[in-house]
Amino acid sequence: MxxxxxxxxxxxxxxxxxxxxxxxxxxxxxxxxxxxxxxxxxxxxxxxxxxxxxxxxxxxxxxxxxxxxxxxxxxxxxxxxxxxxxxxxxxxxxxxxxxxxxxxxxxxxxxxxxxxxxxxxxxxxxxxxxxxxxxxxxxxxxxxxxxxxxxxxxxxxxxxxxxxxxxxxxxxxxxxxxxxxxxxxxxxxxxxxxxxxxxxxxxxxxxxxxxxxxxxxxxxxxxxxxxxxxxxxxxxxxxxxPDYTDGDIRQILLRNQPNQNLYSSFLKVALSHFCRMTRQVDELSTALKPLYDKYCEPLKNKEVIPTGDMKRKLFTLLVETREETKQKGNHNNLKHFEEIGELDFHMSTSAKYLLISAFLASRNPATLDASLFDAKGGSDNRKRKRKASEKVLEKKETLEEELLMKGPGSFPLERLLAIFQCLVSVAEEPYDEEEQTHDGLGVQGGNGGLMNNVLLQLSSLCNANFIYKGRSCPIEGAMRYRSTISEDLALKVARSLKFPLSKYLYRR
Missing domain, CATH: 3.40.50.300 (P-loop containing nucleotide triphosphate hydrolases)
Known part of the structure; x- marks a missing residue:
């Protein structure tokens, strides 16, 4: 319900x-x-x-x-x-x-x-x-x-x-x-x-x-x-x-508030930022509650009707709190990525390949998968079909550049697994010995063990915020994912595997 x-x-x-x-x-x-x-x-x-x-x-x-x-x-x-x-x-x-x-x-x-x-x-x-x-x-x-x-x-x-x-x-x-x-x-x-x-x-x-x-x-x-x-x-x-609009969400959140004027002034400041991440009312209500408590800290009486000066003071306090939280978050992220230097000691080989696959799926246009990932696991410049016209090439390049300008894109699970299967089929680094002892999803070839527990590895990477798991599309009905790692981290992981990442990464 x-x-x-x-x-x-x-x-x-x-x-x-x-x-x-x-x-x-x-x-x-x-x-x-x-x-x-x-x-x-x-x-x-x-x-x-x-x-x-x-x-x-x-x-x-x-x-x-x-x-x-x-x-x-x-x-x-x-x-x-x-x-x-x-x-x-x-x-x-x-x-x-x-x-x-x-x-x-x-x-x-x-x-x-x-x-x-x-x-x-x-x-x-x-x-x-x-x-x-x-x-x-x-x-x-x-x-x-x-x-x-x-x-x-x-x-x-x-x-x-x-x-x-x-x-x-x-x-x-x-x-x-x-x-x-x-x-x-x-x-x-x-x-x-x-x-x-x-x-x-x-x-x-x-x-x-x-x-x-x-x-x-x-x-x-x-x-x-x-x-x-x-x-x-x-x-x-x-x-x-359909999903609720910002106005609908505002009305829903205001329904059970004892001081709707005060809470409305708070929503004008905070709601738009949170709606960019989720529009589920239960998640928004949970996320906004501690922030609203912080917003009301300077007030002795929470039943007061906020004036213009009071709104500005409360807004200033909220912004300062947000900046402090952002700085703490940046510090934690920096510390987190410093610890990635020890990646080889606590991340399995299959998880590394899955991380690289997600990075490529987010950065490369889906239209290039066929050329970048052929049956041998990579692009082959010697294989050329009929030469396309300059107009077609320009149009294709424009579309691909637009995709790059939008930032990391989302991708379905099927595309991630297809890229993952291609990469492990040409892997130069042997997989972990412990991964050979389990049965699981496999591919034909010497590196089939890398497919073991791939869905479990994906769940772990999502929990660690290396891969973002979005909501299912109401039209397609399938879950979509997005890579959150930087190119530097992806290159670092690839080097630990001796994997030629640049060979598979689309560049303008």
């Missing part, structure tokens, strides 16, 4: 009691009454549409779009695919919309339901109004592992729920006879075992069930293009949640 709206969500008994009953005394659990159809509703006081929109700044268009797609009471809908970056309000808004509409839903997170059996049984237990307790051995309503069994059991369970809703709608208006299945953190399904089977099954549920009273909603942090294949199912309707 997205953290920026988590505090707004009331607690649902069907979720909490079904999963945490093992920590509650048996007598208390057994004293709870049986679940009813009302437990499929999002609890809490009714919320108006205006209240919902005001609770989520910058999300008015998405709220109205989902409301339009859900339609009036008892309206059949096509599957929805709600996607966007993390901490953009996707889950919170969907659940609060159902609280506003007062419609039943079955919510399952693919983070806690981390394989298909747990997901199947969680959905069935909720539909069958089953509560785990000591009397049933804290077991689910049904044990279900096979997709075919799940579809049959799901159809029966949904039929019972829909019939109950129809009976209830005769005496209680406003609920209707529709039930919705919500799959949160749906991008994680791609990492499951048998994901090639479970993904088509879930996308095909709309056609398999053929029940107009059932709606499907998928919530993902990656775009629908990362899932689709030629399987013949009805494509869900996409609803995109």
């Amino acid at each position: 997205d953290k920026d709206g988590a505090s707004l969500l009331p607690r649902r008994t069907t979720r909490s009691l079904a999963s945490a009953s093992s920590s509650v005394p048996d007598a208390k659990v057994n004293s709870l009454g049986p679940l009813t159809i009302d437990d499929l509703l999002v609890g809490g006081d009714p919320i108006s549409l205006d209240g919902l929109i005001s609770s989520f700044p910058g999300r008015s268009s998405q709220i109205h779009q989902i409301l339009h797609l859900l339609g009036p009471l008892n309206s059949p809908i096509l599957p929805l695919f709600v996607y966007g970056g993390s901490s953009t309000g996707k889950t919170s808004i969907v659940l609060q919309l159902f609280r506003h509409l007062n419609r039943p839903l079955v919510y399952s997170s693919c983070r806690t339901c981390y394989n298909q059996r747990i997901l199947f049984e969680s959905i069935l237990s909720q539909l069958l109004l089953h509560r785990r307790n000591a009397s049933n051995g804290y077991s689910n309503a049904k044990r279900c592992e096979r997709p075919s069994d799940f579809v049959n059991c799901l159809r029966d369970a949904l039929t019972n729920v829909i019939n109950n809703l129809k009976e209830k709608s005769e005496t209680q208006r406003g609920i209707g006879n529709m039930v919705y299945l919500v799959f949160d953190n749906f991008q994680l399904v791609r990492e499951w075992d048998k994901s090639s089977t479970i993904l088509p099954l879930l996308f095909n549920l709309h056609d398999l069930l053929k029940m107009p009273e059932v709606g499907l909603i998928f919530i993902s942090s990656t775009s629908p293009d990362t899932f689709y294949s030629n399987m013949g199912y009805v494509e869900p309707i996409p609803v995109y949640f």
